[in-house]
Amino acid sequence: MSFPGSGLAKGLAVTLRTMTVRSVTAQYPDVQPDLPPRTRGVIGLFEENCTVCMLCARECPDWCIYIDSHKETVPPAAPGGRERSRNVLDRFAIDFALCMYCGICIEVCPFDALFWSPEFEYAETDIHDLTHERDKLREWMWTVPEPPALDPAAEEPKELAAARKAADKLAAQQQAEAEAARTQEQAQAPEQESADQDRPDTPGEGT
Numbered sequence: 659m660s661f662p663g664s665g666l667a668k669g670l671a672v673t674l675r676t677m678t679v680r681s682v683t684a685q686y687p688d689v690q691p692d693l694p695p696r697t698r699g700v701i702g703l704f705e706e707n708c709t710v711c712m713l714c715a716r717e718c719p720d721w722c723i724y725i726d727s728h729k730e731t732v733p734p735a736a737p738g739g740r741e742r743s744r745n746v747l748d749r750f751a752i753d754f755a756l757c758m759y760c761g762i763c764i765e766v767c768p769f770d771a772l773f774w775s776p777e778f779e780y781a782e783t784d785i786h787d788l789t790h791e792r793d794k795l796r797e798w799m800w801t802v803p804e805p806p807a808l809d810p811a812a813e814e815p816k817e818l819a820a821a822r823k824a825a826d827k828l829a830a831q832q833q834a835e836a837e838a839a840r841t842q843e844q845a846q847a848p849e850q851e852s853a854d855q856d857r858p859d860t861p862g863e864g865t
Contacts, residue, residue: 695776697776699774701757701763701773703772703792704770704772710727712725714766719762720756721756723753728748730743750792751792752790754788761774775798
């Protein structure tokens with residue numbers, strides 16, 4: 659059963675208890691916060707991997723990604739081949755005034771062109787300046803932390819397993835070819851020595 663003034667007494671007790679504890683307030687911006695590695699700050703662009711597939715722009719719920727491109731004709735790699743066309747990225751911009759940091763664009767990118775960066779200091783005085791172009795997105799790319807190490811007990815990725823299997827198969831094939839060539843050389847050596855012994859001496863030899 660509570661008595662009158664018990665709530666006030668509890669509040670004063672909390673106040674007195676916290677008054678004796680040292681403050682842990684970080685003096686930002688003089689002291690930068692220690693952010694977790696998976697912080698969703700901004701999105702960095704690695705444009706060399708971008709193929710202008712437009713998948714990120716189509717899947718964005720806020721339609722805050724703007725992409726422009728054009729097609730270029732690539733000459734054939736070998737004589738007699740046919741020309742090919744490829745998409746060239748002209749513009750890649752993200753409007754962070756609309757972005758809700760859901761990460762769908764990063765998840766759906768099939769070529770690993772988008773990454774989360776813990777950078778968060780990108781405030782602007784005008785909301786229109788929150789649309790950042792690909793040059794700024796590329797600068798943020800270099801602030802992306804390295805991925806965490808894999809769990810030693812985790813299953814090996816299928817891509818690495820397939821690559822290792824192909825490399826082992828190629829190495830075994832090369833080793834078999836080398837052994838076959840060595841065996842053939844050893845088999846031809848006695849025949850060559852026998853042919854040299856059976857060959858009649860010609861005048862002038864042995865002098």
